[in-house]
Amino acid sequence: MREITFAQALEEALIEEMERDERVITLATTRAPGLENKFGDKRVRFTPISEAAFTGIGLGAAGSGFRPVVHWGMVTFSFVAMDQIVNQASKIRYMFGGQADFPVTYRCTTGGGMQVAAQHSQSPYSMFMHLAGLKIILPSTPADAKGLLKSSIRDNNPVVFFECSRLASTTGPVPDGEHVVPIGVADVKRAGRDVTVVGLAYYVREALAVADTLAAEGISLEVVDPRTLVPMDADAIRASVRKTGRLVVVDEAPATCSAASEIVALVTEDAQTFRALRAPVQRVCAAPVPVPFSPPLEQAALPDRVRITTAIRRVLA
Amino acid sequence: MSLTKSELVEIFRKLVLIREFDLLAIELRKAKRIYGAVHPYVGEEAVAVGVCAALRPTDRITSTHRGHGHCIAKGADINRMMAELFGRVDGYCKGKGGSMHIADFAIGMLGANGIVAGGMPIACGAALAAQLEDAGKVTACFFGDGATGEGEFHETLNIASLWKLPLLFVCENNRYGAGNAVESVRAQADITLHAPAYGMPGIAVDGNDVLAVRDTAAEAAERARRGDGPTLIHCKTFRSLFHAMRDVPPPETRPDDLLAAWRGRDRDPITRLEDHLIGGGTVTTAELQQIRDAVKRDLDAAVAFAEASPYPDPNDLLVDMFAE
Numbered sequence: 231m232r233e234i235t236f237a238q239a240l241e242e243a244l245i246e247e248m249e250r251d252e253r254v255i256t257l258a259t260t261r262a263p264g265l266e267n268k269f270g271d272k273r274v275r276f277t278p279i280s281e282a283a284f285t286g287i288g289l290g291a292a293g294s295g296f297r298p299v300v301h302w303g304m305v306t307f308s309f310v311a312m313d314q315i316v317n318q319a320s321k322i323r324y325m326f327g328g329q330a331d332f333p334v335t336y337r338c339t340t341g342g343g344m345q346v347a348a349q350h351s352q353s354p355y356s357m358f359m360h361l362a363g364l365k366i367i368l369p370s371t372p373a374d375a376k377g378l379l380k381s382s383i384r385d386n387n388p389v390v391f392f393e394c395s396r397l398a399s400t401t402g403p404v405p406d407g408e409h410v411v412p413i414g415v416a417d418v419k420r421a422g423r424d425v426t427v428v429g430l431a432y433y434v435r436e437a438l439a440v441a442d443t444l445a446a447e448g449i450s451l452e453v454v455d456p457r458t459l460v461p462m463d464a465d466a467i468r469a470s471v472r473k474t475g476r477l478v479v480v481d482e483a484p485a486t487c488s489a490a491s492e493i494v495a496l497v498t499e500d501a502q503t504f505r506a507l508r509a510p511v512q513r514v515c516a517a518p519v520p521v522p523f524s525p526p527l528e529q530a531a532l533p534d535r536v537r538i539t540t541a542i543r544r545v546l547a
Numbered sequence: 548m549s550l551t552k553s554e555l556v557e558i559f560r561k562l563v564l565i566r567e568f569d570l571l572a573i574e575l576r577k578a579k580r581i582y583g584a585v586h587p588y589v590g591e592e593a594v595a596v597g598v599c600a601a602l603r604p605t606d607r608i609t610s611t612h613r614g615h616g617h618c619i620a621k622g623a624d625i626n627r628m629m630a631e632l633f634g635r636v637d638g639y640c641k642g643k644g645g646s647m648h649i650a651d652f653a654i655g656m657l658g659a660n661g662i663v664a665g666g667m668p669i670a671c672g673a674a675l676a677a678q679l680e681d682a683g684k685v686t687a688c689f690f691g692d693g694a695t696g697e698g699e700f701h702e703t704l705n706i707a708s709l710w711k712l713p714l715l716f717v718c719e720n721n722r723y724g725a726g727n728a729v730e731s732v733r734a735q736a737d738i739t740l741h742a743p744a745y746g747m748p749g750i751a752v753d754g755n756d757v758l759a760v761r762d763t764a765a766e767a768a769e770r771a772r773r774g775d776g777p778t779l780i781h782c783k784t785f786r787s788l789f790h791a792m793r794d795v796p797p798p799e800t801r802p803d804d805l806l807a808a809w810r811g812r813d814r815d816p817i818t819r820l821e822d823h824l825i826g827g828g829t830v831t832t833a834e835l836q837q838i839r840d841a842v843k844r845d846l847d848a849a850v851a852f853a854e855a856s857p858y859p860d861p862n863d864l865l866v867d868m869f870a871e
Contacts, residue, residue, distance in 0.1 A: 255679065272679060273679075275675075275710075277706065278702070278705060278706055278709065280702035280703075280705065280706060282668060282698055282699045282702055283667075283668045283671060283699060283702035283703050283705075283706050284668070284706070285668065286665075286667070286668020286669050286671065286672060286699070286703075287668050287669075287671045287672040287675055287706070288672060289668070289669055289672055290609075290657070290668065290669035290670060290671060290672020290673045290674075290675070290676070291672040291673070291675050291676045291679075292672070293652070293657060293669070293672070293673065294607070294657075294672065294673045294676030294677070295676055295680070296675075296676050296679065298672075313662055313665055313699065314665070314668055314699075317661070317662045317665055318660075318662075318665055318668075318669065322658070323867060323868070323869070323870065324643060324867050324868050325640060325643055325644045325648045326639075326640050326643075326644055326648060326650040326652075326658060327638070327639065327640035327641035327642075327643050327644060327867055328641075328866065328867030328870075329639070329640070329650065329651075329652050329653075330650075330652040331870040332870075333870075362868070363868065363869075365869070386870035386871065387869050387870050
């Protein structure tokens with residue numbers, strides 16, 4: 231199978247969906263000459279740096295028959311549009327009794343490790359998970375990125391699509407032609423016997439690397455990628471934990487009220503899965519600090535293979 | 548622009564219906580028969596009715612926390628509105644929204660909104676959709692003087708003008724943002740001046756003169772349909788009653804002479820149209836009384852409809868969260 235980058239996979243998904251449905255339009259603060267040439271500047275909208283306005287414009291156009299794909303740039307900038315996200319997009323369908331659909335996709339980059347310091351290294355997906363009313367996507371491979379972006383654009387609800395910055399240039403196999411990944415279905419990236427490691431985004435790759443290393447010691451890791459955080463595929467995660475009896479969750483957001491915490495809760499509040507646990511669960515998350523700039527500090531703030539390995543040894547002890 | 552007698556009578560009927568609907572809502576709330584907050588539109592009826600009289604059924608509007616008037620002006624069913632205030636399943640939002648979140652997408656009413664200026668970006672999105680469809684639809688975005696303090700106001704005026712969106716920015720300047728006088732929160736009191744700053748026409752109009760509002764909106768709608776972009780319509784009006792009530796109306800804090808001036812027969816939007824229509828020989832006092840009587844009957848029927856409607860089933864709590 232051909233290999234392309236995560237970024238190329240996303241671009242392919244967008245182009246294919248714009249070709250498939252002329253109601254798909256884009257709104258972004260950076261120009262996209264390729265897209266503009268292909269689809270025209272009416273559908274490929276270059277907007278002023280007015281996040282609240284264009285976040286709500288996407289929502290209003292969605293409620294009026296279009297399928298906008300709104301790019302916030304970094305998730306950082308979405309915070310300027312919190313009214314439109316929190317008070318409007320996440321509530322608009324339910325609050326109005328389901329009388330209209332709002333098929334809008336909000337794209338943004340996320341995560342640290344890029345030496346761009348506190349404001350531009352955030353991983354706040356749990357803030358959005360908390361709202362109820364938004365679907366939350368967080369892919370880890372080019373194939374999943376493509377398939378899930380296509381599903382997001384076709385979904386009839388507001389979707390927030392997180393694109394981990396450290397994954398943009400990574401490559402992976404992506405099927406030719408139509409490739410759609412359903413929202414709400416986790417993927418076992420590596421089957422194993424001893425410990426379930428649930429990784430998010432970049433940390434799926436890191437968990438797989440640790441799995442390779444520990445395999446030499448005879449330790450067998452099962453690496454599970456939720457791929458979508460709302461809805462969360464709790465069944466798949468629980469099934470893995472019931473098999474291995476041990477759970478480590480790895481995420482680069484701080485642990486407090488995080489997706490990692492939610493995953494741990496979903497596992498431990500299920501009686502059958504709880505009884506299958508053979509060790510306390512472990513979260514490997516970012517330190518509770520704004521992500522610092524200097525590389526040694528940044529590395530200390532974020533999870534790494536050493537900390538993942540330590541957590542795995544702890545649940546095996 | 549001259550209107551037919553039936554058009555004028557319908558404008559009068561809607562003014563009265565909005566007035567009586569909100570006066571009734573206040574009484575129902577005091578009696579604890581409905582829930583939540585009530586934000587009466589009393590005194591400002593000419594803005595919603597005048598603007599919506601210039602719109603087509605396929606045009607769209609966005610509204611505010613003080614939204615009952617906009618709903619009725621755009622043609623919403625008062626039975627379903629009332630049922631929503633009563634928290635019943637036959638309400639517009641099946642009881643999930645209440646007074647501040649009434650919407651009727653089928654008639655282009657894209658929702659009241661509990662956040663000041665919150666509907667403005669949504670209105671721009673609807674206008675963008677209309678522009679892309681090229682079907683000559685316009686969107687009227689209602690907001691209060693308080694919204695001019697929000698970033699969303701400035702962002703949307705700029706983008707709408709830049710993209711020449713088919714929009715009417717309708718500012719209902721009722722002189723108070725909640726309890727604060729406009730001049731106490733704005734460095735430049737004249738809201739019309741925002742229009743030239745964003746490269747669009749700005750027109751100040753007597754917001755208690757329904758026919759003047761209608762003519763101004765018609766001109767702005769025509770401009771928008773031509774593809775010439777948005778207009779800021781600054782409607783100078785007055786909130787005759789309080790900002791909001793829950794169990795009881797809050798005490799009045801505004802000056803007596805100001806209240807008396809705006810509530811006078813020559814300024815109130817309903818008596819003003821009434822005197823104009825009777826003075827010009829368009830209608831008789833008896834005809835207008837028939838309309839008032841019919842409005843009362845319709846509202847009685849709306850309350851009966853609402854009370855006959857069941858409460859939502861708690862088993863349906865999760866219904867309507869996500870579309871298929």
